[in-house]
Amino acid sequence: xxxxxxxxxxxxxxxxxxxxxxxxxxxxxxxxxxxxxxxxxxxxxxxxxxxxxxxxxxxxxxxxxxxxxxxxxxxxxxxxxxxxxxxxxxxxxxxxxxxxxxxxxxxxxxxxxxxxxxxxxxxxxxxxxxxxxxxxxxxxxxxxxxxxxxxxxxxxxxxxxxxxxxxxxxxxxxxxxxxxxxxxxxxxxxxxxx
Amino acid sequence: xxxxxxxxxxxxxxxxxxxxxxxxxxxxxxxxxxxxxxxxxxxxxxxxxxxxxxxxxxxxxxxxxxxxxxxxxxxxxxxxxxxxxxxxxxxxxxxxxxxxxxxxxxxxxxxxxxxxxxxxxxxxxxxxxxxxxxxxxxxxxxxxxxxxxxxxxxxxxxxxxxxxxxxxxxxxxxxxxxxxxxxxxxxxxxxxxxx
Amino acid sequence: xxxxxxxxxxxxxxxxxxxxxxxxxxxxxxxxxxxxxxxxxxxxxxxxxxxxxxxxxxxxxxxxxxxxxxxxxxxxxxxxxxxxxxxxxxxxxxxxxxxxxxxxxxxxxxxxxxxxxxxxxxxxxxxxxxxxxxxxxxxxxxxxxxxxxxxxxxxxxxxxxxxxxxxxxxxxxxxxxxxxxxxxxxxxxxxxxxxxxxxxxxx
Numbered sequence: 001x002x003x004x005x006x007x008x009x010x011x012x013x014x015x016x017x018x019x020x021x022x023x024x025x026x027x028x029x030x031x032x033x034x035x036x037x038x039x040x041x042x043x044x045x046x047x048x049x050x051x052x053x054x055x056x057x058x059x060x061x062x063x064x065x066x067x068x069x070x071x072x073x074x075x076x077x078x079x080x081x082x083x084x085x086x087x088x089x090x091x092x093x094x095x096x097x098x099x100x101x102x103x104x105x106x107x108x109x110x111x112x113x114x115x116x117x118x119x120x121x122x123x124x125x126x127x128x129x130x131x132x133x134x135x136x137x138x139x140x141x142x143x144x145x146x147x148x149x150x151x152x153x154x155x156x157x158x159x160x161x162x163x164x165x166x167x168x169x170x171x172x173x174x175x176x177x178x179x180x181x182x183x184x185x186x187x188x189x190x191x192x193x194x
Numbered sequence: 195x196x197x198x199x200x201x202x203x204x205x206x207x208x209x210x211x212x213x214x215x216x217x218x219x220x221x222x223x224x225x226x227x228x229x230x231x232x233x234x235x236x237x238x239x240x241x242x243x244x245x246x247x248x249x250x251x252x253x254x255x256x257x258x259x260x261x262x263x264x265x266x267x268x269x270x271x272x273x274x275x276x277x278x279x280x281x282x283x284x285x286x287x288x289x290x291x292x293x294x295x296x297x298x299x300x301x302x303x304x305x306x307x308x309x310x311x312x313x314x315x316x317x318x319x320x321x322x323x324x325x326x327x328x329x330x331x332x333x334x335x336x337x338x339x340x341x342x343x344x345x346x347x348x349x350x351x352x353x354x355x356x357x358x359x360x361x362x363x364x365x366x367x368x369x370x371x372x373x374x375x376x377x378x379x380x381x382x383x384x385x386x387x388x389x
Numbered sequence: 390x391x392x393x394x395x396x397x398x399x400x401x402x403x404x405x406x407x408x409x410x411x412x413x414x415x416x417x418x419x420x421x422x423x424x425x426x427x428x429x430x431x432x433x434x435x436x437x438x439x440x441x442x443x444x445x446x447x448x449x450x451x452x453x454x455x456x457x458x459x460x461x462x463x464x465x466x467x468x469x470x471x472x473x474x475x476x477x478x479x480x481x482x483x484x485x486x487x488x489x490x491x492x493x494x495x496x497x498x499x500x501x502x503x504x505x506x507x508x509x510x511x512x513x514x515x516x517x518x519x520x521x522x523x524x525x526x527x528x529x530x531x532x533x534x535x536x537x538x539x540x541x542x543x544x545x546x547x548x549x550x551x552x553x554x555x556x557x558x559x560x561x562x563x564x565x566x567x568x569x570x571x572x573x574x575x576x577x578x579x580x581x582x583x584x585x586x587x588x589x590x591x592x
Contacts, residue, residue, distance in 0.1 A: 007460045014464055015273065018471035019266050025475050026265055029482035036485050091320040093209070095496075117489075122427045123547055123567050165564050167383040168208065216569055219418040220502045268470040268499065276463040305462055308419050308500035315496065361581035369580070373573030380568070 040116055041087070041100070048102035048112045049079040069191045074184060076191050083111055084191070086184050090176030093168045095119030097128075097176055107188050108143045113177070118169075125169030136160045145178045198329045204386045205333030211309055212341040213376040218309035222342055222372070223365050227353070232346035236339030238300045240332065242282065243313050246275045247331040250314045251324050271314045279305045309338060345371050397522045404526025409534065409583065417503035421535055422572040424497070428551050431539035432532070433487070437476070437498055439528025443521060444472045445504055449512040450520035456513070465508040466499075473498050503531060538575055542566050 042062045046053050053061040066085075067078045077085040082105030089098045097118045102111035115129035127133050140146065141157045148162040148170045149155075162170045211217050218239075225235050250271050258264050283301050286294040304310060313334055317327045348371050352358065358367050417438070424430045448468050449456070456464050477495040480488035498504070507527055512520045543549055546567030548556035565571045 003457075003459075007457050010457055011273065011460050011463055011467070015269055015467055018467060019269065022265055022269075022471055022474060025478050029478045032482035033478070036482070094215070095319055121568075122424060122430050123543070124426075124564075165568055168214070213569065216422045216572070217419055217500070219422070223418065265474075268474060269467050272466045272470055273463060276460075276466065302462075305466075308502075311500055359581070361584040362577065366577040366580040366584070369573045369577035373570040373577070376573060377565070377570040380570070 044100040044114045044116050045077045045085045048085045048100045048114050049077070049083050050102075050112065051079060069187070071187050071190070074187055076184065076187055078191060081105060082192070084188060085111075086180070086188075088113075088176055088180040090172070090179065092118055092120050092128075092172045092176075093125055094121065097173060099129075101177065101180065103142065103181075103188070105192070107192060108141055110137045110140045110142060110146075113137045120166070120169040124163070124165040127163050127166055128169050128173045133163055142178075142181050145181075146174060148174045198325060200386055201326060202329045202333040205330050206337035206340060207379065207382040208386050209334075210337040210341060210379055211312065211334045212338045213372070213379045215312070217312045218307055218338055221303055221307055222345070223368055226342055226346040226349050226368050226371075229343060229346045229350060232342045233339070235300045235303070236335070236342055239304055239307065239309065239338060240335035242275075242279060242301075242304050243310050243335045244328065244331040245282075246271075246278050246310055247313050247317055247327050248324075249274055249278065251317060251322075251327050254318055267318065268315075271311060275310050275314075276305050309334070341372070341375065344375055397519060400519055400522045401526045404523050404528075405530045406587075409530050417501045417506075417531055418576070419497065419500055419502070421531075421538065422569065422576065425535045425538040425572065426542040426546060426567040428536060428539045428543050431535040434497075435528070435532025435535050437495065438501060438503065438531055439525065440476065441469060441472055441498055441504060442507065442524040442528045444476075445469055445508055446512050446520035446524040447517065448472070449508055450515060450517040453513050453515075461509070461513060462505070465505055469504050469508075470499050503527060534579070538572070538579065541575060542571065546571065 039058065042058055043053065045066060046058070046062060049066065051061065051065050065080060069076050069078065075086065079085075083102060084105075084107065085100055085102040087098065088101045089096065091097065095118070097115065097120075099113060099115040099117075101113050103109065104111045113134045115134065118126060118129045120126045120128060136154075137146070137160055140160060143158065145158065147159045149159050151161050151164050153159075154161045205211070208214070212219070212222060221235060225231050253270060253274065254264070254267055258267055258270065279301055286301075313331050316322075316334075317330060322330060345368060349368060352367065352371070362370075424434050445465070445468060449465065473495055477488070507523060511523050515523070540550065543551075544555060545563045546565075548554060548560050548562055563571070566575065
């Protein structure tokens, strides 16, 4: 019995020491990571809204050209020309997929999509984050919903050519984009009404 | 309900944890010589995976999240898994000695099986509800079972009738069989629409 | 002094070739197959695993007499997991580009059987110095195995090497080799090659 207690105590001690180390490392690194993330968010919103910027004036360009509206924890970024951008996030095949989606002022045509983070299979699923795939979404219609079809088979204006070898990752992205558009619709309508 | 059933079947076919994600390979290779051994291991895995996911879910969502301690979830999950397996071993020894003799040897191996941790991690990553977690855990484990049993079945037959080159005997031929089955499972690709 | 050198030397050769983690012991398969389709990822993963191997050796070997036998597995896992998270946080904060490359693989490192395998087989029974040698050796062995697989898979499956186009324009990519089944097939060939060359009997 004493042996069992010793074992449990040992595990707790090891766990606690390592957790303490983790907490210290986190406290030091979290602010830095937050700052990095904010910067990435700003430049992806600017990229998606097609607003040029340079490394040094990122913050000023962002505050000058983009207006943010927040409601119920969701934020929409509006450019001077009425184009909107919002973050999209969800689960890919292997891990979370995060990005920013831009819609034109008509709120149904895609302006641009930028994937900030994905963890899909390198060279295959990960290509959903590549520019040459994402550019296929430009000027496509999000109504009734975006649809990724087999490569070469895109016919209607809401269909996009997929990538061979990335079927599942593509399906995941499609679901994320459509879900987020649905969720942001009411806020978008409200914002554009102003 | 439909969504749960879709999730279950997706975990077996389109998102098979062994053939799509290539997880849980280590025991795969050592235990796919014999169907009975493979089935036994897979049954034990199914039980442990579902049990630990069912324990880890409330710990994460009802303890770690409210106290903002998500940082340590890896460590907590591992401890839960190891503890559950130890507990299971003790329970089996005491109350189910007959089961112990057939499945008992697999239990220590399960602790280090990638799948057990992976399922718990996926449930957090994809923000599953408790019910979704259960369906997903059982589905994934059954998917792993399907993969390992198919490979074991083919392997057994092959060892009896095939003339396997010496360098291929053992691990390498299992890889080839797994590869062919993985190839066939790709065909399930766009079959189910989940999430 | 001479004896110690030869002990370290033997350990090193063992990790790099004799008891090769991937080809001989068939450990660390999970990660090898999933990410070894591009050389840059193989290098990142190999580096990550080597680093964690060394850290694990440094933490476990000196404390080996203090760890109760029955909980050694959990202890290893906790140490490995904590260290991987710490490495991940550091990379995310101070070198985001590298972190983005290594990102998803961080989780995979925790499940990599090599770490548990070496901790169990070596670090718990040997001195710190030898354990570090073993860690470096296995790390190198693992990395070059991954790079060989990735080189073949990237060249045949994408026509590139480290991102640079190497295949002529008429080459049709063997997409399947960059996917899971291709990994299985290629690994079987490499295991066969390694068995044939070292003339080791299969287990």
